[in-house]
Amino acid sequence: MALLDDVKSELASIDNELPQAKKAQSAAMIRFAGGLHIIQRHIVVEAQFDSLPAARWLQNMIKDVYGHDSDLIEVARQTPSGQALRYSVRVLKAGGALALQTGLLDRRKRPVRGLPEDIVLGNISQIKAAWRGAFMAHGELSDPGKASYLEIVCPGSEAALALVQVARRLGIKAKARQVRSSERVTLRDPDAIERMLILIGAPKAAREWTGKRSDGESRGKANRLANFDDANMRRSAKAAVEASAKVTEAFKILGDDIPENLRAAGQLRLDHRDASLEELGRLADPPVTKDAIAGRIRRLLQLAQKVRKQREEQA
Structure with a gap:
């Protein structure tokens, strides 16, 4: 008022x-x-x-x-x-x-x-x-x-x-x-x-209203971006936890019968459970892109799913 x-x-x-x-x-x-x-x-x-x-x-x-x-x-x-x-x-x-x-x-x-x-x-x-x-x-x-x-x-x-x-x-x-x-x-x-x-x-009030509105919009935008980033971080953390659990299960199913590049990608996921895919790619030796590390983990899980299905059919 x-x-x-x-x-x-x-x-x-x-x-x-x-x-x-x-x-x-x-x-x-x-x-x-x-x-x-x-x-x-x-x-x-x-x-x-x-x-x-x-x-x-x-x-x-x-x-x-x-x-x-x-x-x-x-x-x-x-x-x-x-x-x-x-x-x-x-x-x-x-x-x-x-x-x-x-x-x-x-x-x-x-x-x-x-x-x-x-x-x-x-x-x-x-x-x-x-x-x-x-x-x-x-x-x-x-x-x-x-x-x-x-x-x-x-x-x-x-x-x-x-x-x-x-x-x-x-x-x-x-x-x-x-x-x-x-x-x-x-x-x-x-x-x-x-x-x-x-x-x-009322030019003075107009300037004051416009200035405060701009400040409010800037704060609102900053809050929205912060909330957006926070939500992204929570989603990434949740996805990393789920992926770690799946990799652990894949290692149990496959045992020692795992291609080395897939094993290395899976182990990185287990060793750095909170890291993003981009960070995992930088930790790889040699470093790879996040798409590459994601692809290797995906192929590891697909291989484990295929082996488990074969064992169920044979049982």
């Missing part, structure tokens, strides 16, 4: 955006972090965040851009991992006016279920700001070293499709999907995730 908090804090610190972009970000934050409610026939705007800097950013915009007062309320929620704090920005008296100003109510005062049309069809700064606001509201980012994803939990399918559409305008392919009872928009390609973080205004 620390990196996710850093991303949202970095996004909340952006203060050089044009008014259009600030409005697009505010609308997206309200849409994805809560929305509109009717209380005693009055429209109330409420948005809840897991990031205090994000909540404060929205509260400041509601005052500076739209001219309305809002309340910032700390809410404690019980989660499976313990108690978590959430921060709710609530506009009571001017909720209806703010909903109209942000485009979350259309001209007929009907709720907009996706994103306002002037944002979806707006300029690139509005598109970036909308994604920024959606991420600050309900974005998730994978921990470095795990399967890569950047994901936004959406309030409905219309909002998810709107996010996919505006991501396409940024040249990034996002996928809408339903997970249990929630709609989500997901990026899984690491390069696309890094690019999106940069586009929405």
Whole structure:
């Protein structure tokens, strides 16, 4: 969660955006972090965040851009991992006016279920700001070293499709999907995730995420190689033990009637039970390849099997 908090804090610190972009970000934050409610026939705007800097950013915009007062309320929620704090920005008296100003109510005062049309069809700064606001509201980012994803939990399918559409305008392919009872928009390609973080205004977090992900992948690769080598060693050791037992049995069956080159290969196997075939080949006099030593041991075992079968037939 620390990196996710850093991303949202970095996004909340952006203060050089044009008014259009600030409005697009505010609308997206309200849409994805809560929305509109009717209380005693009055429209109330409420948005809840897991990031205090994000909540404060929205509260400041509601005052500076739209001219309305809002309340910032700390809410404690019980989660499976313990108690978590959430921060709710609530506009009571001017909720209806703010909903109209942000485009979350259309001209007929009907709720907009996706994103306002002037944002979806707006300029690139509005598109970036909308994604920024959606991420600050309900974005998730994978921990470095795990399967890569950047994901936004959406309030409905219309909002998810709107996010996919505006991501396409940024040249990034996002996928809408339903997970249990929630709609989500997901990026899984690491390069696309890094690019999106940069586009929405978090280049520092993007570098940190990419660096930690690369380190995690390197460690994971090293662990996989170590496990692979360890497994190979265990298999080789097991095969060597089995081969030694077979050679011992072959010597008992054949007695002194063994070609010298086969006897020498078998004796090497017994004298160096943990050695690989390549090592046995180097120990041979003169040295031979691992294929040659393997072939001699194989012919020794085949000869013993042939002799045992003949004796069984004669008995």
